Amino acid sequence: ILHLDSAMLMDGKLYAAHSNYPQWPMTSSIEIFDAETMAHIGTHRFDIQRGSLTWADWHDGHWWMTFANYDRMLGLGKTPYGHKANTVMVKFTKDYRPVQSWTLPKTILDRFEDMSNSGGSWGPDGYLYLTGHDPAELYRMRLPKAGSVLELVDIIPMNIRGQGIAWDRSQPGVIYGIIRATAKERAEGGGHKVTVFRLVEKP
Template identity: 60%
Template structure:
């Protein structure tokens, strides 16, 4: 009787099945070939900031020319910068020790005027590998990834993607609430996880995976601890960190990670936001 009830209501892995939400398309506005665009991108009114593991390049939005560069030493403390958000003249970058174990994470803070490192906040061993940070409605929001992929000599997956968590934080980066992601979205990440996140001008949270050329439109649930998947937008990206341009509503920055034969790129897309 219990099994029949679960089947009737469509439960999988303890979560109710949901019909796939609508898919919409975005319009590609511009692409830039940017050598640091390996992990993610941040953006403010006049510049965008391409993020690599140990480097952040500052670029003029109109010309695509680099105007400043932060680069840590190869043997420096920075291991894996991921995505970035710019708030009031400061760039806040997600940082982790990916793919080392145990997972540790921190927020690294830069002055956008000088591109000098000016602050840090360590989470230590907490919820996973920090991949993105954003500011919305007076709070900080952060994505902590876990993975099903096995790296290097390890015999175990790097966490478990079902433990991927979105955390709401106060001004001191202390946890207030947290949510997981719906299983159908996690399945699109394959063995990887949530790599980017940015709150849109419509008040919805947009998440990206490690590789797919799409972003997932999420809302906070009215009941429970699983974010609600309400839409998908195809975007000219290859997963990784994303950032809304809050000086130009509807414009989303992303990256296409390159290869030996193709350069890294920053992409600028316009989404039809209602």
């Protein structure tokens, strides 16, 4: 296990997005854990393609995942790690066969600066919610009626520092986020924090 990002809980199993960030070439997998014991019980590896997997969610009978790419200069050659414009969200079948894919609009790519999309979760209102690596905000998105670029509905300020998010499917309307501790905060004994918000009313 090298780089775990977002995760989602379903049927007693925790499905975690995993990649080899910041190594090259990019490789990704879904790592599966027993939610009660946290024992590692399975994995699904993706081909060397698309980018670094940062989040996965189950919605409407399909898997939805984003493979992030970055403008941050990394590696011996100090080149962009995939170019963030190549970030893509992919819809998969239950057995991980790709069905369709979308790119992200420039409006939110610009807000990511040299990083990319870190978190994603489908809300009880039918919208997709995304986060960046650092910004204290959520991006409410929807699928386009035509074309291959996700549509931005609005930007919601939130007390987070980017990273993963997850809607609580047992309490519709409740979403969890993360305040990632800075190096200075960790040196002073601080740690990461989980934040909880009610964003939409129970349908």
